[in-house]
Amino acid sequence: MNKAAQKRIGKTGVVNACGAMSGTSLDGVDIAVVRTDGHEIEGFGETRYRPYSDAERAVIRAGLGKWAGAEVDAAAEVVDAAHLKALCDLSGAELIGFHGQTLAHAPKAQGTLQVGDGAALAAALGVPVVWDFRTADVALGGEGAPLAPFFHHACARFAGLVAPVGFLNLGGVGNLTWVDPALDRPEQDGALLAFDTGPANAPLNDLMQARLGRTFDEGGRLAARGTVAQGALELFLAEPYFARIPPKSLDRNDFAEMVDLVGELSDADAAATLTAMCAAGVAEAMQHCPTPPERVLVTGGGRHNPVLMQMLAVSLDCPVAPVEEIGLDGDMLEAQAFGFLAVRVARGLPTSCPGTTGVRAAVGGGTVSLP
Numbered sequence: 001m002n003k004a005a006q007k008r009i010g011k012t013g014v015v016n017a018c019g020a021m022s023g024t025s026l027d028g029v030d031i032a033v034v035r036t037d038g039h040e041i042e043g044f045g046e047t048r049y050r051p052y053s054d055a056e057r058a059v060i061r062a063g064l065g066k067w068a069g070a071e072v073d074a075a076a077e078v079v080d081a082a083h084l085k086a087l088c089d090l091s092g093a094e095l096i097g098f099h100g101q102t103l104a105h106a107p108k109a110q111g112t113l114q115v116g117d118g119a120a121l122a123a124a125l126g127v128p129v130v131w132d133f134r135t136a137d138v139a140l141g142g143e144g145a146p147l148a149p150f151f152h153h154a155c156a157r158f159a160g161l162v163a164p165v166g167f168l169n170l171g172g173v174g175n176l177t178w179v180d181p182a183l184d185r186p187e188q189d190g191a192l193l194a195f196d197t198g199p200a201n202a203p204l205n206d207l208m209q210a211r212l213g214r215t216f217d218e219g220g221r222l223a224a225r226g227t228v229a230q231g232a233l234e235l236f237l238a239e240p241y242f243a244r245i246p247p248k249s250l251d252r253n254d255f256a257e258m259v260d261l262v263g264e265l266s267d268a269d270a271a272a273t274l275t276a277m278c279a280a281g282v283a284e285a286m287q288h289c290p291t292p293p294e295r296v297l298v299t300g301g302g303r304h305n306p307v308l309m310q311m312l313a314v315s316l317d318c319p320v321a322p323v324e325e326i327g328l329d330g331d332m333l334e335a336q337a338f339g340f341l342a343v344r345v346a347r348g349l350p351t352s353c354p355g356t357t358g359v360r361a362a363v364g365g366g367t368v369s370l371p
Ligand SMILES: Nc1ncnc2c1ncn2[C@@H]1O[C@H](COP(=O)(O)OP(=O)(O)OP(=O)(O)O)[C@@H](O)[C@H]1O
Pocket: 022, 023, 024, 025, 026, 027, 028, 169, 170, 171, 172, 173, 174, 201, 202, 205, 215, 216, 217, 218, 219, 220, 299, 300, 301, 302, 304, 305, 334
């Protein structure tokens, strides 16, 4: 890439930005192109999904909860190689937003760790890469997550929404963004409130892996045959996390002991109960919204689970629908978010604010590596 093109990316006009996301459910790498000037979305481009093999997933899983050492290095190698393969023949991307893989997240203690080497990726692909999105926010007292809310704000405006709505991401962990699209800028006071709702698919995936050797409960079929154990659900809801005022965020394994709460149950009852816990965490989250959202738009893999969607429909006081209802792609929204955020970082715009992460003031995270 020549200097003039690099200069343009840093200034004005629409950029073809590609986001790359490897989420906490450990299913694979999502790649998506978004055309944006960092404020408004002009449109969306190519998407790709590169699943991890079972062997790759096992290596990443072994690195979870660790901050350094051989297992972290091995996980980083898998993440780098998978991204390089997924991105190597992508044409037309002028900038890449590379999230990497979160292995550990303890913003008030050790910090937050996303593995993946953005400088090496930039050199290999010949395209500028923005990466390490979360460290600056944590350094300024923020949670470092969630970061998609600034993109959710742009999505709400892109879709022409006018009343406050919720964006609910159901990946490995759940996160909710309350957005007021009437306010122009995401960092404006009152435009956004965001936080992690609780565990989403991660405990259910872990149960499926441990008991049945499967990666997830496809279509919620196992949960559909089970009965929710109310006692376990009540114990789960007694966790102080749910009443805590946002901002707040979670590590993938913060609720790993939930799988123990259902340890004595049959496979189907355990799956039903873990699914109900995800929905109940979201229902608890709604009390923190500044005003009731007009509807909750669901993104992430959890929206493909009809049992979970039905539980949400029953327990929330507003309509619940997949984000496709407003013309967005719920499988790619997070990848698109990191393409969008990459443009903001390249242009010196903030990517988080007190309402989204609890950071002291609006801040732009991310490191830019040129090829
Ligand atoms: N058809 C389906 N039926 C049931 N569950 C599904 C289906 N498709 C996906 N999922 C669930 O969604 C998960 C993937 O979700 P997603 O890709 O949003 O997670 P992620 O991006 O890795 O996580 P996070 O947002 O926490 O970073 C799968 O691991 C599975 O649990």
